[in-house]
Amino acid sequence: MKLSIRKINAIFQLKIQSIFTNMSVMVAPILAIGFVLIMKLSMPKMVATGAFLLGFGVLFNAIMGGIMMGSYPLAEEKEKNTLRVLMTSSVNGAEFIIGSILPSILIIFIINIILVPVAGIPINKIEWPIYLIYTTLSGLISILIGYIVGIYSKNQMQAGNLSMPILLIFTMTPMFQMINKTVAHIASFTYSGTIIDFINDMLLKGYSLNFKNIAILSVWTIAGIVFFIYAYTKHGLDSE
Amino acid sequence: MAMISMTNVTKQIAGKNILKNVSLSLDANSQIGIKMAPAESKILFQLISKRMQPSSGTITTNTNNILYELSNDGLYDNLTVKKYLTLFNKIGTTNKNISDYLQEFSIADIWNVKIKKLSIDQKKRVSLLRMFILSPELLLIESPLANLSDGGIELYLRAMKFVKDSGITILTTSHYIEELLLLGTDVYRYNAKVGLEKTDISEESDFEDDNSNTDKFQPQNVFKVACKLADKTIFFSPDEIDFIESINSVSNIRIGEDYYPSALTLNELEEKLAHFGFYRCHRSYLVNLQRISELISYSRNSYTLVLKGPAKEKLPLSRVKVEELRQLIEA
Numbered sequence: 335m336k337l338s339i340r341k342i343n344a345i346f347q348l349k350i351q352s353i354f355t356n357m358s359v360m361v362a363p364i365l366a367i368g369f370v371l372i373m374k375l376s377m378p379k380m381v382a383t384g385a386f387l388l389g390f391g392v393l394f395n396a397i398m399g400g401i402m403m404g405s406y407p408l409a410e411e412k413e414k415n416t417l418r419v420l421m422t423s424s425v426n427g428a429e430f431i432i433g434s435i436l437p438s439i440l441i442i443f444i445i446n447i448i449l450v451p452v453a454g455i456p457i458n459k460i461e462w463p464i465y466l467i468y469t470t471l472s473g474l475i476s477i478l479i480g481y482i483v484g485i486y487s488k489n490q491m492q493a494g495n496l497s498m499p500i501l502l503i504f505t506m507t508p509m510f511q512m513i514n515k516t517v518a519h520i521a522s523f524t525y526s527g528t529i530i531d532f533i534n535d536m537l538l539k540g541y542s543l544n545f546k547n548i549a550i551l552s553v554w555t556i557a558g559i560v561f562f563i564y565a566y567t568k569h570g571l572d573s574e
Numbered sequence: 575m576a577m578i579s580m581t582n583v584t585k586q587i588a589g590k591n592i593l594k595n596v597s598l599s600l601d602a603n604s605q606i607g608i609k610m611a612p613a614e615s616k617i618l619f620q621l622i623s624k625r626m627q628p629s630s631g632t633i634t635t636n637t638n639n640i641l642y643e644l645s646n647d648g649l650y651d652n653l654t655v656k657k658y659l660t661l662f663n664k665i666g667t668t669n670k671n672i673s674d675y676l677q678e679f680s681i682a683d684i685w686n687v688k689i690k691k692l693s694i695d696q697k698k699r700v701s702l703l704r705m706f707i708l709s710p711e712l713l714l715i716e717s718p719l720a721n722l723s724d725g726g727i728e729l730y731l732r733a734m735k736f737v738k739d740s741g742i743t744i745l746t747t748s749h750y751i752e753e754l755l756l757l758g759t760d761v762y763r764y765n766a767k768v769g770l771e772k773t774d775i776s777e778e779s780d781f782e783d784d785n786s787n788t789d790k791f792q793p794q795n796v797f798k799v800a801c802k803l804a805d806k807t808i809f810f811s812p813d814e815i816d817f818i819e820s821i822n823s824v825s826n827i828r829i830g831e832d833y834y835p836s837a838l839t840l841n842e843l844e845e846k847l848a849h850f851g852f853y854r855c856h857r858s859y860l861v862n863l864q865r866i867s868e869l870i871s872y873s874r875n876s877y878t879l880v881l882k883g884p885a886k887e888k889l890p891l892s893r894v895k896v897e898e899l900r901q902l903i904e905a
Contacts, residue, residue, distance in 0.1 A: 343664070344661055416648040420665075424665065425665055
């Protein structure tokens with residue numbers, strides 16, 4: 335499959351424009367910043383620590399936002415028959431996917447940076463390279479999950495129904511971790527659990543790279559890519 | 575050399591024939607229309623553009639530069655016309671200067687308007703320009719004039735002429751033959767039993783000459799239409815016939831679901847059947863007035879006669895004939 339930078343660039347610009355005009359996609363990043371601000375101002379300092387606020391914001395932005403940015407626009411393109419027009423205009427699936435993943439990653443990346451000062455954390459307390467790699471990677475995993483949902487749904491309504499349970503499970507990981515030790519242990523093997531553990535360790539104990547976190551994120555990334563490729567080759571983007 | 579040639583193409587999906595025995599040869603820079611159902615049209619487009627393989631038969635295309643548009647294709651509502659077309663200009667390889675074509679496609683006044691604010695007439699022209707800037711050699715369009723207003727049809731046809739004059743071969747399909755007649759093309763009909771047939775459209779002037787012959791009319795009280803089938807000749811009473819259609823210069827008598835070819839031409843039949851209540855509603859059709867149940871007007875320029883019976887057969891009615899027909903029926 336040949337990739338044309340010119341076409342990827344055209345899709346990239348189209349997606350950037352449509353993300354800013356489609357509120358259903360921007361709602362998660364905006365909510366992430368909004369909630370963190372509201373919680374910081376309204377909750378007692380004992381509960382709303384920097385680690386809690388940042389963890390919450392990153393979950394909303396990278397996990398919930400990622401899944402929504404993957405599933406909704408793809409389902410919308412299918413629902414409105416615009417994807418077919420692109421596909422018949424010599425744009426291939428890979429060009430479309432690359433061109434549409436890049437703007438979403440970019441937004442998740444930028445919002446993850448903005449969340450740090452919003453949560454009131456001093457900039458020098460963040461291990462920037464690891465923080466950005468981990469959070470961006472979890473954004474990518476979420477976007478891939480979102481695309482898989484998008485491939486299996488025919489319209490935005492269906493995409494919403496399918497993505498809601500997945501979205502809740504991953505976004506509410508920290509709450510599950512409070513239930514008991516067994517659930518907390520299981521949750522630590524999800525990519526969202528890893529991100530929360532990393533943020534807590536980094537801000538409360540000082541973080542050093544550990545094998546478990548890297549292994550979990552790598553396995554999730556590879557699994558995300560494999561499942562995505564499976565769904566894509568089996569159903570294509572626009573299965574009718 | 576032919577742009578596409580299809581020989582006995584059959585496509586089955588889930589054990590059901592969608593297209594059967596389609597043979598077609600389309601020359602470069604020509605324009606034809608095919609009457610077929612939307613589902614058939616979608617499959618035909620996918621076969622021609624090689625997105626789907628036929629179940630049997632061969633398709634050879636002389637170009638890989640094929641674009642197709644289905645009637646429910648969408649545009650990006652939130653973009654302006656300018657941004658939308660610029661996007662596709664970037665995707666295309668030829669990089670045209672779009673502003674040179676705004677006049678031909680009559681969209682200069684909506685250049686900076688968001689697509690969601692456009693009327694369907696305007697959207698169709700934007701869509702046509704989008705395909706034009708991708709410089710296809712062959713363009714397949716489903717029902718381009720459906721739901722368009724009279725003014726919209728006129729502007730669309732002008733844009734389409736420009737596209738054709740630029741050397742692009744165009745194939746349109748529609749469920750209604752009158753839409754294809756408005757496009758002014760050679761018209762084929764797809765019939766699930768026999769495949770593609772060319773519909774004869776004689777020149778309007780010939781037709782007027784025939785009308786003058788009615789003065790010489792001789793009353794005939796008994797007349798039966800003879801149809802030769804294999805070694806038998808079948809005689810039909812005029813009141814049995816639903817309508818007569820001219821296909822490939824042969825007059826076909828339609829009775830119920832079946833067609834019977836007659837040796838007489840449509841003009842001869844018209845002359846003989848005029849006094850049995852038959853009326854030439856269109857160049858290719860002679861209808862039994864007793865069988866008409868409805869007259870539908872889809873737009874000011876196109877009328878359709880619906881016949882009685884379970885098939886609810888639809889025939890085109892020329893605009894100029896509407897008044898004449900009304901007088902005949904109401905007199």
